Amino acid sequence: MLNRVVRPITRIAQRGVRRYHNEQTHKYASMDEVPIPSGSWQAQYDAYQKKYNMQLIGGIGFFIITFIFAEASGSLYMNAYAPEPKTEE
Numbered sequence: 170m171l172n173r174v175v176r177p178i179t180r181i182a183q184r185g186v187r188r189y190h191n192e193q194t195h196k197y198a199s200m201d202e203v204p205i206p207s208g209s210w211q212a213q214y215d216a217y218q219k220k221y222n223m224q225l226i227g228g229i230g231f232f233i234i235t236f237i238f239a240e241a242s243g244s245l246y247m248n249a250y251a252p253e254p255k256t257e258e
Contacts, residue, residue, distance in 0.1 A: 239245045246252075 236245075240247075
């Protein structure tokens, strides 16, 4: 009974790791496969900075509009002054 359990385990251990590909067909990457840059890096950099600055301005504008709306609706309490105690009538 124990032999039936131990024998398959020893076969697996003898084989070692599984091999999913043949090592001889694997080709390592080389510098010949790297794309060659073209165009001006300064023009590309300026285009990206313009896009990122527009996103920054849009985000700041959205934050300001949201903050004004939340303050006007009374959702925010900024602790600028001591709260007034509620009076019972």
